[in-house]
Amino acid sequence: MTDAVELFDTTLRDGTQGEHVTLSAHDKVRIAQKLDAFGIDVIEGGWPGSNPKDQAFFEEAKGIEWEHAAICAFGSTRHASNAPADDPNLQALIEAQTDVVSIFGKSWTLHVEQALGISLKENLDLIRSSVAFLREHGKRVIYDAEHFFDGYADHPEYALKTLRAAAEAGADTLVLCDTNGGSLPHDIHEVTATVHGEVETRLGIHAHNDGGCGVANSLAAVRGGARHVQGTINGLGERCGNADLCSVIPDLQLKMGYDCVEEEQLTTLADLSGFTNEIANLDPNDGAPYVGRSAFTHKGGIHVSAVMKEPSTYEHVEPEAVGNRRRALVSDLSGKSNIRYKADEMGLDLDSDDAAQAVERIKELEHLGYEFQGAEASFELLLRTIQGDVPDFFDLERMRVWSGQDDEGDQTVEASLALTVQAQRTLAVAEGNGPVDALSNAMGEGLESFYPHLDDVHLTDYKVRVLTPQDGTGATVRVLIEHSNGAQTWNTVGVSANILDASWQALADGVRYFLLHAAPEGDVESSAETDVAAA
Structure with a gap:
């Protein structure tokens, strides 16, 4: 490795500002523990004092022994009307009792004069006094220079003064923030390299993805001299999100030779990505680089x-x-x-x-219209059918589904099946919460005496896609069904212009797949017939 890069994760703070992202205090703790085990150096937990949830997180975090990471509280420089000791924001950072704090301040003259409504000199004093106050209380201070690249483009000399004010007051890391996310990699590299030559304090990068360059900008900043990278797992964050650490970390370590985490920890990156999505109740991005299901x-x-x-x-x-x-x-x-x-x-x-x-x-x-990418059980049955290796577990003679209302006006659905099982004809009738559930229940009724271990199998998911909507009510549909026995899940497919026929194909294949793998050899005779080959 050529050099080490400090990893700063802000999933629990900046990431939660993304649309549809909501985490409880306990959710935050679980993700933080996963980040800690992965090898993240600094975990930004939120803004203490801004809401009860973040406050609860910091309270719970105090009682946890973190293996590697330092928990960080986030806030801003003091309000212009407050002395540091009287500023509620700075006091909340102290009370969070974290060893590390990150505070942001203004780098762009536009924000200083119009958003804050103060002079440029007063802004420098805000930065300097806020950092100094936190240092006096024993905190490691990471200073986030908000809108730095926009500010540098507008007034480079002043933007550099804001960094120097933070460094002189004791900040040990100066983070150059592309807050609007609109900078391009060549600009990020050039500015970072210039700043690296002007200040001796360690530089960091905080990139947003509004121009689609969050990851590229982070890498460009490291090439320019930054050795501290901020981002979120799966790129969560406000608007278009933050730089995705699930891409940044392997790019830095596997492609650029920087030391980020232990090799063994890197092998858990896909798990970290999936865990974060699961806790945040978000659908995974199959096309995500490195960690997506489709990446390889x-x-x-x-x-x-x-x-x-x-x-x-x-x-x-x-x-x-x-x-x-x-x-x-x-x-x-x-x-x-x-x-x-x-x-x-x-x-x-x-x-x-x-x-x-x-x-x-x-x-x-x-x-x-069949689709086997999401129905690997049906695919396996197809291959085994070609090899003549699918036993004749059961055959369908007749199927009927009835839907109506009972005497009390409640909807009721009933399915009846005539099956041939092990050379015996059997009839089965069952009710269900809809026609497919009734079919599934009737199949169980008809087969349970022949295959008792089917009691463990349950339908766990059912999806229908209309393949030819132009045909209206005569459209062809594809049905995908998931079964589970509590330990494993498997998926099957059926296609027909009759939704019940398509559903039966997928249901029958799901049961056949289970029996194929669960039944002792020799229980039934082999046959080349299976509904997966039905057209």
């Missing part, structure tokens, strides 16, 4: 063929380095390489002829 996913047959021979042909780093994994998708763009790659993952020995047959069958089915 290959769909084109030529790509998969090359990656199987040498991963670096289409992967810029090893997915395991950041805790991710390689995936190959099957679709109408697939070649035999995709099919055989997926078969290997499933433990299937697929020869060249079977792979070629699978490619053609997938293309036929996807033309009809």
